[in-house]
Amino acid sequence: MASGLHESSFTNPVVRWIDQRMPVFTMMQKEYGTFPTPRNFNYFWNFGALAMINLMIMIATGIFLAMNYTAHTSLAFDSVERIMRDVNYGWLIRYVHMNGASMFFIVVLIHVWRGMYYGSYKKPRELLWILGVVIFLLMMATAFMGYVLPWGQMSFWGATVITNLFSAIPLVGNSIVTLLWGGFSVDNPTLNRFFSLHYLLPFVITGVVFLHVAALHITGSNNPLGIEPKGPQDTLPFHPYYTIKDSVGIVVYLIVFAFLVFFTPNYLGHPDNYIPANPLSTPAHIVPEWYFLPFYAILRAVPNKLGGVLMMFGAIAVLFVLPWLDRSPVRSMRFRPIAKWLFLLWTVNFFVLMWAGGKPAEGLYVVISRLSTAYYFAYFLVILPLLGKIERPLPLPESISRAVLRGGGPLPGGAAAKPMEKA
Amino acid sequence: MAETLAPSSAPELGQTQGGGDHGPDQGTKRDFLKLVAGSFAAVGVGAIVWPFIHSMNPAKDVLALASTDVPLGHIAEGQAVTVMWRGKPVFVRHRTGAEITEAKAVPLGELRDPQPDSARVQREPWLVVLGVCTHLGCVPLGQKPTDARGDFGGWFCPCHGSHYDTSGRIRRGPAPANLTVPEYNFTSDTQIRIG
Numbered sequence: 194m195a196s197g198l199h200e201s202s203f204t205n206p207v208v209r210w211i212d213q214r215m216p217v218f219t220m221m222q223k224e225y226g227t228f229p230t231p232r233n234f235n236y237f238w239n240f241g242a243l244a245m246i247n248l249m250i251m252i253a254t255g256i257f258l259a260m261n262y263t264a265h266t267s268l269a270f271d272s273v274e275r276i277m278r279d280v281n282y283g284w285l286i287r288y289v290h291m292n293g294a295s296m297f298f299i300v301v302l303i304h305v306w307r308g309m310y311y312g313s314y315k316k317p318r319e320l321l322w323i324l325g326v327v328i329f330l331l332m333m334a335t336a337f338m339g340y341v342l343p344w345g346q347m348s349f350w351g352a353t354v355i356t357n358l359f360s361a362i363p364l365v366g367n368s369i370v371t372l373l374w375g376g377f378s379v380d381n382p383t384l385n386r387f388f389s390l391h392y393l394l395p396f397v398i399t400g401v402v403f404l405h406v407a408a409l410h411i412t413g414s415n416n417p418l419g420i421e422p423k424g425p426q427d428t429l430p431f432h433p434y435y436t437i438k439d440s441v442g443i444v445v446y447l448i449v450f451a452f453l454v455f456f457t458p459n460y461l462g463h464p465d466n467y468i469p470a471n472p473l474s475t476p477a478h479i480v481p482e483w484y485f486l487p488f489y490a491i492l493r494a495v496p497n498k499l500g501g502v503l504m505m506f507g508a509i510a511v512l513f514v515l516p517w518l519d520r521s522p523v524r525s526m527r528f529r530p531i532a533k534w535l536f537l538l539w540t541v542n543f544f545v546l547m548w549a550g551g552k553p554a555e556g557l558y559v560v561i562s563r564l565s566t567a568y569y570f571a572y573f574l575v576i577l578p579l580l581g582k583i584e585r586p587l588p589l590p591e592s593i594s595r596a597v598l599r600g601g602g603p604l605p606g607g608a609a610a611k612p613m614e615k616a
Numbered sequence: 617m618a619e620t621l622a623p624s625s626a627p628e629l630g631q632t633q634g635g636g637d638h639g640p641d642q643g644t645k646r647d648f649l650k651l652v653a654g655s656f657a658a659v660g661v662g663a664i665v666w667p668f669i670h671s672m673n674p675a676k677d678v679l680a681l682a683s684t685d686v687p688l689g690h691i692a693e694g695q696a697v698t699v700m701w702r703g704k705p706v707f708v709r710h711r712t713g714a715e716i717t718e719a720k721a722v723p724l725g726e727l728r729d730p731q732p733d734s735a736r737v738q739r740e741p742w743l744v745v746l747g748v749c750t751h752l753g754c755v756p757l758g759q760k761p762t763d764a765r766g767d768f769g770g771w772f773c774p775c776h777g778s779h780y781d782t783s784g785r786i787r788r789g790p791a792p793a794n795l796t797v798p799e800y801n802f803t804s805d806t807q808i809r810i811g
Binding site for chain 1: 667668670671672673675676677678
């Protein structure tokens with residue numbers, strides 16, 4: 194073998210020739226073939242792969258939509274209607290893209306929830322978690338700008354309200370808003386730059402997803418028990434065990450996706466967005482897309498412009514420091530008798546915020562929004578730091594294989610003598 | 617169990633890999649599953665890919681513009697007009713008697729793309745051709761009286777020097793074929809519909 198060539202284990206001459214010069218086959222085999230993965234994943238561990246699939250669906254449909262979309266205030270709405278009526282299968286591609294955004298948020302919210310329930314953000318996976326929050330933020334920016342493109346009433350007024358959030362910044366707020374708009378109101382320059390950025394950001398997301406996966410493959414996956422694999426008896430090769438398990442999840446995911454697209458394509462949207470944008474008339478109830486509602490509720494719960502904006506962004510920002518707010522060394526909520534219930538309450542509370550965000554900002558709804566907002570932040574800022582000190586976790590299993598095989602598995606060498614991570 | 621009851625039925629489905637007693641032509645249950653799963657996957661991929669590919673074909677509004685009516689009444693003998701059809705120029709020339717005679721007189725043996733004039737017109741005075749040079753798609757000169765019409769009185773393509781005659785046939789230069797005659801018909805004596 195010539196020097197400088199990678200030592201390839203592939204026998205197919207073409208594959209081997211490439212692999213020696215650029216070991217992508219070796220890398221794929223290592224990262225997705227034999228990659229040692231905890232043997233006790235449940236179906237919550239499907240959602241990372243589902244998010245990856247969803248991102249690819251969004252980029253594919255988006256590229257084909259862009260072939261027929263016109264980013265101009267006087268043509269955008271009609272070009273979207275032309276996609277729906279005249280372009281071959283345009284209705285399908287648009288409905289997949291539109292509902293794909295909702296599916297993406299469903300998948301990613303479950304993925305994030307999984308990380309929170311099983312403590313996937315804890316050491317050594319803090320950076321992995323932070324990259325995930327970055328992806329979530331980029332997704333929200335992309336989804337918001339995408340919703341502006343059809344240039345309907347909700348597009349226009351959503352863009353107006355969201356960009357005006359930045360006017361809350363003291364001193365420079367109004368200049369920033371003018372900069373965002375490229376003018377003195379949401380208008381053609383705004384639409385043009387939103388289209389440009391809406392096309393760009395998914396590729397930025399792809400880049401951060403690559404980093405997210407790279408970080409994951411250093412620390413390895415967490416698992417429902419939240420204890421590290423102690424040897425080969427605790428893991429399975431990624432292929433075929435988890436390629437197959439992910440495939441089962443993908444089939445269920447596609448059934449839900451197809452149901453939305455073919456039976457209720459506009460259920461998650463707002464009918465007012467089928468009215469062309471009119472800068473002279475605001476719709477009676479303007480609401481963001483469902484996935485922004487919890488944060489919208491937080492915004493409206495605070496009776497102060499700057500305060501509301503800061504709390505809304507803070508609701509995401511707090512996730513960045515979650516690995517350091519949660520002081521408990523036990524990852525999985527299965528072994529945290531108090532945190533488990535308070536986190537499930539936080540989950541219910543998230544849905545309460547979502548519900549309140551879709552209601553008018555008056556009367557009882559405001560009171561509920563405020564209480565929910567208080568609990569949202571209290572969970573991160575008070576409950577988790579305190580529980581790390583006062584909660585007494587349940588005993589952790591000795592190893593993944595012992596727990597999976599109900600005590601019948603082999604004990605890893607020396608594991609019995611070693612104290613558990615924190616029991 | 618089923619095998620003992622019906623030993624002759626579908627042995628390839630009853631035996632697993634490495635049964636050892638079936639020939640290479642029988643295949644295993646795994647082969648069968650792979651084939652079925654692969655076929656379903658191929659159908660699925662095709663069903664997903666096709667809408668995307670087809671979305672790049674002309675849309676309904678584009679197809680709706682695929683025919684153009686041209687009134688002929690105002691075009692005097694010797695004059696020509698250019699109309700747009702499917703985003704391309706179409707040359708409509710009201711030929712003079714001399715031009716018609718000239719076009720009909722050419723022996724077919726002299727032509728690179730042999731076609732008699734009668735095969736290129738529906739009514740002799742009216743020549744309708746796509747104004748797109750068959751070489752590389754430039755628009756030939758010759759529609760205006762002041763244009764160069766080449767050595768054969770028809771059209772001359774300035775890009776690479778193709779000469780077309782009064783029947784729109786290629787006579788000299790790099791173009792391989794005559795100017796295309798689009799599908800058209802006379803809706804009345806003074807109007808044609810192209811497409």
